[in-house]
Amino acid sequence: MEEVSVIGLGIVGGSTFIELNKKIKCYGMDINNSTLEVFKKKGYYVGEELKESKIYIIAVYTTDQVFDVLNKIDYSKNPLIVIESTLDISRIDELEKFIYEKNFDNLIIFPHRFNPNDTKHHIFNLNRVIGAYNKKALDKALEFYKRFMDEKLIHIYDPRIVILCKPIENAYRFVEITIAESLKMNCDKLGIDFNKLRESMNTKWNIDIREAREGISGNCLPKDMKIVSNYFKDNEILKKVLEIDEVYKNYIKNSNVFLL
Numbered sequence: 001m002e003e004v005s006v007i008g009l010g011i012v013g014g015s016t017f018i019e020l021n022k023k024i025k026c027y028g029m030d031i032n033n034s035t036l037e038v039f040k041k042k043g044y045y046v047g048e049e050l051k052e053s054k055i056y057i058i059a060v061y062t063t064d065q066v067f068d069v070l071n072k073i074d075y076s077k078n079p080l081i082v083i084e085s086t087l088d089i090s091r092i093d094e095l096e097k098f099i100y101e102k103n104f105d106n107l108i109i110f111p112h113r114f115n116p117n118d119t120k121h122h123i124f125n126l127n128r129v130i131g132a133y134n135k136k137a138l139d140k141a142l143e144f145y146k147r148f149m150d151e152k153l154i155h156i157y158d159p160r161i162v163i164l165c166k167p168i169e170n171a172y173r174f175v176e177i178t179i180a181e182s183l184k185m186n187c188d189k190l191g192i193d194f195n196k197l198r199e200s201m202n203t204k205w206n207i208d209i210r211e212a213r214e215g216i217s218g219n220c221l222p223k224d225m226k227i228v229s230n231y232f233k234d235n236e237i238l239k240k241v242l243e244i245d246e247v248y249k250n251y252i253k254n255s256n257v258f259l260l
Contacts, residue, residue, distance in 0.1 A: 001054060003024065003026065003053065003055065004020065004024065004026035004053060004054070004056075004057065005026065005051055005056050006026060006027070006028045007030075007060060007069050008029075008059040008060035008065070009036070009039060010060075011116060013028075013057075014028075014035070014039070015123055016057065016114075017059075019124060021044065023147060023148060025045060027051055027053065028046040029047060029051070030048065050072050050073070054077075055079060055081075056079055057082045058070075058081065058082065058083045059084045059112070060085050061085070062088075063087050066083060066085050066087065067094075067098070078106055079106065080137060080140050080141060081106060082141060084111060086170075086224060087111075087166070088167075089163055089164050089168075089231050090231050092160055105133035105137065106133075107133050108137055109131040109159045109163055110128065110129075110131075110141065111128070111129070111166035113166075113169075123148075124145075124148045124153075125153075128154055129156075129157050130142075130154050130155070130156055131160070131162035131163070132159060142154065166224070167224035168224075170221050170228075174224075174225040175241050176208075178241040178248070180210040180212040181215070181244060181245060182244050182248070183198075183212070184212035185247075185248060198211075212248070225242060226242070229242060
């Protein structure tokens with residue numbers, strides 16, 4: 001039996017797997033052969049089959065994939081399961097129903113806050129939130145993770161709050177960026193240097209206007225923004241900022257604006 005298995009070796013899961021392997025030898029699982037080959041060539045212990053383990057760390061991309069993994073785990077040995085993936089908050093009830101039907105609550109919610117190419121905010125050197133469905137599981141998880149990070153960086157909340165927290169963090173960031181995008185379009189129309197305006201505003205201690213680049217892309221922010229917008233159906237602001245980003249992308253595409 002493996003001590004630890006990391007399931008999902010994408011950007012987040014792969015980085016977590018590498019950090020863990022600096023102190024312990026753990027197993028990495030992924031269904032993408034090219035991903036596995038990259039890790040194998042570097043000497044890591046990886047494969048496409050799910051191995052029996054004491055601790056499973058789930059770091060797959062979608063909530064459907066999380067449930068796929070949960071349905072494949074053998075619960076007879078009472079493993080500790082840690083979900084580091086961002087979960088669709090509309091499926092909290094489904095997750096808790098799954099726990100009830102399996103009669104298994106040895107489950108931890110510990111979403112990543114990984115920021116690519118940012119060594120100050122990597123895997124285990126930043127504040128993170130954790131939620132548990134029983135105290136024994138929480139104690140076991142804290143005992144495990146403090147081998148890799150300062151326990152003071154781990155903040156304990158109700159698991160529902162933790163599940164909500166991660167996508168809403170990204171939605172909030174999405175809103176901040178669209179404020180900058182909207183300002184940029186309006187400044188251009190009025191002949192105002194947006195970058196100088198932003199620079200001057202950010203001299204104030206509690207102001208941080210984001211950059212307006214080519215529009216919001218990547219995996220996490222657009223996906224999580226839609227999750228949150230669908231969950232908070234009556235929040236008109238969230239729907240509006242999605243529209244603003246689309247307008248801005250078309251504006252950049254159809255203009256000769258030079259982006260710094």
